[in-house]
Amino acid sequence: MKKGLIITIDGPSGAGKSTLSRLLAKKLGYISMDTGAMYRAVAVAAERHGIGPDDATGLKALCDGLEIRFERDGQGEKVLLNGEDVSQAIRTPEMSLLSSAVSACREVRVAMVRLQREMGAEGGYVLEGRDTGTAVFPDADLKFFLLATPEERGRRRFLELTAKGEKVDLQRTIEEMAARDKADSEREHSPLVRAEDAVAVDTTGLSIDEVLDKMLNIVCSNPAFRSLPTEPVR
Numbered sequence: 001m002k003k004g005l006i007i008t009i010d011g012p013s014g015a016g017k018s019t020l021s022r023l024l025a026k027k028l029g030y031i032s033m034d035t036g037a038m039y040r041a042v043a044v045a046a047e048r049h050g051i052g053p054d055d056a057t058g059l060k061a062l063c064d065g066l067e068i069r070f071e072r073d074g075q076g077e078k079v080l081l082n083g084e085d086v087s088q089a090i091r092t093p094e095m096s097l098l099s100s101a102v103s104a105c106r107e108v109r110v111a112m113v114r115l116q117r118e119m120g121a122e123g124g125y126v127l128e129g130r131d132t133g134t135a136v137f138p139d140a141d142l143k144f145f146l147l148a149t150p151e152e153r154g155r156r157r158f159l160e161l162t163a164k165g166e167k168v169d170l171q172r173t174i175e176e177m178a179a180r181d182k183a184d185s186e187r188e189h190s191p192l193v194r195a196e197d198a199v200a201v202d203t204t205g206l207s208i209d210e211v212l213d214k215m216l217n218i219v220c221s222n223p224a225f226r227s228l229p230t231e232p233v234r
Contacts (some may be wrong), residue, residue: 004030004124005225012192013096013180014153020146021128022077023212028219031070032077033120035129035136036099038068038112040090041081043099052102065110081186093161093168093176100180104187109135112126114134121129128175130184141224143198145214150178152204 006023009017018034025032042059045066051058067205079087081160089095102108116136119129127136133143154174161168184192194200199218203211219225 002082002123002228004028004228005141005222006120006123006137006218007126007142007144007219007232008137008140008195008198009126009128009146010130010133010192010194010198011144011146012130012148012177014144014157014177015148016156016208017128018147019208020211020215021126022217023125023208024219025108027212027216030124030126033070033116033125033127034077034079035112035116035127035132037070037079037090039108039145040095040101041068041079041086042066042108042112043095043102044086044089046102046153047095047098053098053105056105056107059105060107063108068115072101080140083129093173095148097183100183100187104183106188127166130192133198134193138192138195141209143195144217144218145194145198145200146211147200148204150174150181153177165188 007030009021009024011017018036021032024030042063045062046053046059049058049062051062053059067082068224069080071080077087078085079090088101103112111190113136116127116132120137124142127140129136133140133145151174154177155170156176158168158170158173161173164185182193201211201214
């Protein structure tokens with residue numbers, strides 16, 4: 001018997017996917033799987049080993065030897081790469097751009113999709129990324145596609161980085177966001193697109209709590225969710 005639904009959350013960078021995936025999973029008692037973090041982890045490993053984003057053979061060999069998993073403790077969720085906590089290392093602007101290039105490699109996507117499907121097969125997962133509802137789990141029980149303007153997403157990223165003490169420029173951050181959108185939408189393998197059966201949620205001008213309430217209402221009204229012997233949403 002499935003442990004729960006398979007819920008996917010896709011959308012461009014900065015739309016709120018990571019935060020909302022974690023919050024939604026916590027409310028439902030599910031596990032949050034940040035698929036974007038997995039590609040970022042590959043990017044970190046590739047940089048450390050001197051493997052370029054165009055080296056398909058090198059990237060394939062690299063992925064075959066990587067262990068990526070998620071762990072939750074009292075401090076929050078961590079991304080572990082071969083047992084090392086890389087939660088901070090994967091969030092730099094450089095890794096954001098490199099992960100987009102690395103994820104365009106077919107061999108990398110095949111390896112990560114296989115791992116994601118293995119991890120989420122029994123249900124009870126909230127997956128977030130850019131193609132979780134189209135390429136990873138096209139038959140997911142429920143799909144969301146989060147939206148926000150490039151200016152809004154760039155502003156959010158700018159505030160996130162400055163809060164960490166990093167020196168960044170707002171306009172450059174917005175431009176980098178637009179460049180990431182272009183790269184993700186135009187890549188050959190699994191480009192960023194909205195699944196036809198995904199529920200679109202525009203997060204522009206809304207608080208995290210407001211968006212979370214919208215998503216929870218949609219989940220709780222889903223027939224498949226209501227038929228599960230699950231505990232009430234906390």
